[in-house]
Amino acid sequence: MTTDVIIIGAGIMGLSTAYQLARRSNLNILILEKGRSLGEGSTGASSAICRHRYSQDNMIELARDGILAYQNWSDFTGLSKPQAQFHDDGVIWINDSGGAWAHRERDRLHSMSIGAEVLSSLDIHEHFPALNTCLTPPNLQTGETHDCGDGGDFLFETDGGYFEPVDALTDLAEAASRDGVTLRYSTRIARLITESGRTIGVELDNREQLHSGCVINTAGPWCNEILEPIGLADHWPLKPTRIQMIHINRPKEVIGKIPVCCDLVGGIYFREQNQGQQIVVGSAREEDEREVVNPSDYNDWVDDNFKAVQLHGLQHRIPALTENTRVMGYTGLYTVNQRDVHPVVGSTGIDGFYVANGFSGHGFKIGPAIGSLLAQQITGTTRDFDTDVDPAFLAFDRKPLTVDVQNVMA
Numbered sequence: 001m002t003t004d005v006i007i008i009g010a011g012i013m014g015l016s017t018a019y020q021l022a023r024r025s026n027l028n029i030l031i032l033e034k035g036r037s038l039g040e041g042s043t044g045a046s047s048a049i050c051r052h053r054y055s056q057d058n059m060i061e062l063a064r065d066g067i068l069a070y071q072n073w074s075d076f077t078g079l080s081k082p083q084a085q086f087h088d089d090g091v092i093w094i095n096d097s098g099g100a101w102a103h104r105e106r107d108r109l110h111s112m113s114i115g116a117e118v119l120s121s122l123d124i125h126e127h128f129p130a131l132n133t134c135l136t137p138p139n140l141q142t143g144e145t146h147d148c149g150d151g152g153d154f155l156f157e158t159d160g161g162y163f164e165p166v167d168a169l170t171d172l173a174e175a176a177s178r179d180g181v182t183l184r185y186s187t188r189i190a191r192l193i194t195e196s197g198r199t200i201g202v203e204l205d206n207r208e209q210l211h212s213g214c215v216i217n218t219a220g221p222w223c224n225e226i227l228e229p230i231g232l233a234d235h236w237p238l239k240p241t242r243i244q245m246i247h248i249n250r251p252k253e254v255i256g257k258i259p260v261c262c263d264l265v266g267g268i269y270f271r272e273q274n275q276g277q278q279i280v281v282g283s284a285r286e287e288d289e290r291e292v293v294n295p296s297d298y299n300d301w302v303d304d305n306f307k308a309v310q311l312h313g314l315q316h317r318i319p320a321l322t323e324n325t326r327v328m329g330y331t332g333l334y335t336v337n338q339r340d341v342h343p344v345v346g347s348t349g350i351d352g353f354y355v356a357n358g359f360s361g362h363g364f365k366i367g368p369a370i371g372s373l374l375a376q377q378i379t380g381t382t383r384d385f386d387t388d389v390d391p392a393f394l395a396f397d398r399k400p401l402t403v404d405v406q407n408v409m410a
Helices: 012-022 057-071 073-077 099-110 121-127 165-178 224-230 304-317 363-379
Strands: 005-008 029-032 091-094 117-120 153-157 161-163 182-184 189-195 198-204 209-211 215-217 238-249 260-263 268-273 278-283 328-337 344-347 353-357
Touching (some): 012 029, 117 121, 165 182, 165 363, 278 304, 353 363
Parallel strands (some): 005 029
Antiparallel strands (some): 189 198, 268 278
């Protein structure tokens, strides 16, 4: 079989790239997904938080452009009744960097046409009465409590929110199929086939060979299975990493709207889900990320200590939560670029072979923009909802970026 483009993996990167290619070209595009259904990889376990603030201005622009597609999902996908919808809850940043930081970051977001405000403690109490604005870190070692006081000024992204990740995949698969893309499930790649320094296709684990002059690796935590045999895995330390999430049923004592919250004081992030009936919580601490040897075989349960620590952090931020709150959880994987916690995207030293790997927890929100970057490079054409970020920013041969922190909030 011969096709124009082969995409490895049907997560948010693979489907976004396929759709972005299809909406601007007549290329024959084939997606090969090792899972039996959508959402079995990183995307299915994503918190899908859509926030804009990053250390790097180019990342802010990619987030803006990706989130813009989510905010206008029906227009972007061409679906009259898509399953996914953007929840414009806003994103509040709680840290102890002071009011100057909040004002500076608000102005930086404004300069890129992103809605943001600075909220005082009184503003937060008025708009989000469940939240505590204390800036004293909770004791995550012993669980000891302290007397809380109000903080100062906080950054609030009015254009932020969250999106349903698996619904997004379902919609993209429908839009891509409508535009001629073929998706094969339960199909695992054994190796990339090259000849004289260029891509000529892939070989499957059943030894079937599929021929194409363009192959894109969007395999998420399994990306090194493709990179290692062709000598590209040593260029960047892209490590499959286990993440844990907890969620609780929201008690009636927690009143009012809860925005997406990036709580750098407590080392957590959280948001509502299921129409506000639950709260989902993840860790913003680098020490809670656990590298795994085999992404197809890892501990898929949530550690009891992790549950206790995250709940304590959440109770500090939402004091109405009781001590006997029942905690549920799940695990997932993403791929951490251990050098600078940013992805590598674009062409490689092998002609016709492209990568979009190592998103380090940042991937979902920028998925449509990453698809745009790759589609522009491959086809040389532009469309509406495209990003104009320079592809050199995340290029495979770039130098490591300088970032504020080495975690999911970089």
